[in-house]
Amino acid sequence: MSPTAAQDSLLTGFDEFTAARASEPAWLRTSRARAAATFRDEGLPTTRHEEWRFTPVAGITAVPAQPVAASSADAHTVGQFLFRDFGGPQLVFVDGRFSPALSRTHALPSGVRVATMAELLATDPEPLQKHLGTAIRFRQVGFTALNDAWFTDGVAIIADANVVVAAPIHVLYFSTGAGTSYPRTLVVAGANSQLSLVESFAGTDTAYVTNAITEVISADGAHVDHYKVNRESLTAHHVSSTHLHLARASVFSTHNISLGGLLTRNDINATLDGEGIECTVNGLYLADGDRLVDNHTAIDHAKPHCHSYEIYKGVLDGSSRGVFNGKIFVRQDAQKTDAKQTNQVLLLSDDATIDTKPQLEIFADDVKCTHGATVGQLSEESLFYLRARGIGKDDARALLIHAFAEDIVERIRIEGVRRALEQVLLARLPIRE
Structure with missing residues (x-):
C-alpha cells in the first residue's frame, strides 16, 4: 500500500460513522466534517516535517483508525491500573467509551460537574460547544484532525468559581487492543477554584493506537494540578497533546510520566495569557529495547510577570531513542518573565540515543530565562x-x-x-x- 493510500485508509468508514451519529448537534457534525477535510489536506506527519524528523509514524497506518465498537474489559486487568486508597472518583473508559461497571464513584462538592462527553452531548451540549477546542493553539499535524473527526467520548470536568475539590479525580483510558481510540478530556476551572486530575493510559499486550487530546482552561486565580501516566502496552502507539490556556494569577502544574508504548509522542502547549501566572511542566520517561519516546513542549509567555519551571528526565537503555524539544516563547510585552528549563538524560547503553533541542525565543528585554541539557552515563x-x-x-x-x-x-x-x-x-x- 502506498503512503497516500495508507493515510487515506485512516478515514475509511467516516461517512458511515457520521451518519450513525446524526442525532449529534449540528455544530459538532460540522466540526467533524471540517476535521476530516483538514486531515485529507495534512495527512500524517513524515520525517520531513521539522517537528517530527526523529519520529516516524508509519506503523500507525497498520491499525484501523475507525473507533472500536463498544467492547468490554476484564475487571481484574483494569483494576491493576486503578490507584489504591485514592480518595476520589476513578472513571474508566474502555476503547474510548465510558464503562460505569468498571468505574468507582465518589462524592464531590457542589459546584463541580464531572460528566462524560457522550452524556453532555445527549443532555446538555452547551458547555462542549462553548469550550471544546478553544485551548488548542498548536495542532499536531494530522493527529489533532483525526481526534476531532473520530472521538466518541471522554470526560468534562467543570468547576464553578471558588470551588475547592479536595479529592483528586482519576480518569483511566484503557485499550483492549482492538484498534484505535480517541480519548478527549476537557477541564474548565472557574476563578479561584482548585482541583487535581490524573489521566492514565493503559491497555492489553497488543498493537493498538491511542490518539488523545486534553484541554485545560483556567480562569483567574484557579489552581489545577495535573498528572498524566502512560502505562500503555509495549507494542502500542501513543500520541497525545495537552493544551493549556491559563488566565491571570492562575497556578498550573503537570507531571508527565511515560513508562509504556512502542512509540510515544507527547506534546504539551501552554499559553500564559495573564499576569502573575505560575506554570510547572515536569516529565519522566523510561525506555528500553527499540522503543521511542518523543516529548515536545511549548510554553508561551504572552503577558508580563509570569513564571514557568520545566524539568524533563529520561532513562534510556537498549537501542531505545528519546527526543526532547522544549520551546519557551517570551512575547514583546511579557516583561519580568522568569522561565527555567532543564532536560537531563541518562543513557544506560552504547546504543541508546537522545536528540535534545532546548529553545528560547525572547522578544522582551527585562527577563530571566535559562535552559540547559545534560546527557551522560x-x-x-x-x-x-x-x-x-x-x-x-x-x-x-x-x-x-x-x-x-x-x-x-x-x-x-x-x-x-x-x-x-x-x-x-x-x-x-x-x-x-
Whole structure:
C-alpha cells in the first residue's frame, strides 16, 4: 500500500460513522466534517516535517483508525491500573467509551460537574460547544484532525468559581487492543477554584493506537494540578497533546510520566495569557529495547510577570531513542518573565540515543530565562563510592538510576499515585546492564 493510500485508509468508514451519529448537534457534525477535510489536506506527519524528523509514524497506518465498537474489559486487568486508597472518583473508559461497571464513584462538592462527553452531548451540549477546542493553539499535524473527526467520548470536568475539590479525580483510558481510540478530556476551572486530575493510559499486550487530546482552561486565580501516566502496552502507539490556556494569577502544574508504548509522542502547549501566572511542566520517561519516546513542549509567555519551571528526565537503555524539544516563547510585552528549563538524560547503553533541542525565543528585554541539557552515563565515581561501602555493582547501579528518576516522582502530591509509580520504578529498575 502506498503512503497516500495508507493515510487515506485512516478515514475509511467516516461517512458511515457520521451518519450513525446524526442525532449529534449540528455544530459538532460540522466540526467533524471540517476535521476530516483538514486531515485529507495534512495527512500524517513524515520525517520531513521539522517537528517530527526523529519520529516516524508509519506503523500507525497498520491499525484501523475507525473507533472500536463498544467492547468490554476484564475487571481484574483494569483494576491493576486503578490507584489504591485514592480518595476520589476513578472513571474508566474502555476503547474510548465510558464503562460505569468498571468505574468507582465518589462524592464531590457542589459546584463541580464531572460528566462524560457522550452524556453532555445527549443532555446538555452547551458547555462542549462553548469550550471544546478553544485551548488548542498548536495542532499536531494530522493527529489533532483525526481526534476531532473520530472521538466518541471522554470526560468534562467543570468547576464553578471558588470551588475547592479536595479529592483528586482519576480518569483511566484503557485499550483492549482492538484498534484505535480517541480519548478527549476537557477541564474548565472557574476563578479561584482548585482541583487535581490524573489521566492514565493503559491497555492489553497488543498493537493498538491511542490518539488523545486534553484541554485545560483556567480562569483567574484557579489552581489545577495535573498528572498524566502512560502505562500503555509495549507494542502500542501513543500520541497525545495537552493544551493549556491559563488566565491571570492562575497556578498550573503537570507531571508527565511515560513508562509504556512502542512509540510515544507527547506534546504539551501552554499559553500564559495573564499576569502573575505560575506554570510547572515536569516529565519522566523510561525506555528500553527499540522503543521511542518523543516529548515536545511549548510554553508561551504572552503577558508580563509570569513564571514557568520545566524539568524533563529520561532513562534510556537498549537501542531505545528519546527526543526532547522544549520551546519557551517570551512575547514583546511579557516583561519580568522568569522561565527555567532543564532536560537531563541518562543513557544506560552504547546504543541508546537522545536528540535534545532546548529553545528560547525572547522578544522582551527585562527577563530571566535559562535552559540547559545534560546527557551522560552513570558516574563511575558514584559507582565506586557505593561499591567501596559494600554495595554490589548491580545494586549500586539500581540505586543511582532510581535516585535519578525519583527526583520527578517525589514531586507528585497525590500519595496514592506517587506510591504506585514508586512501585513501578522498583519493578522496572535496575534496568538490565
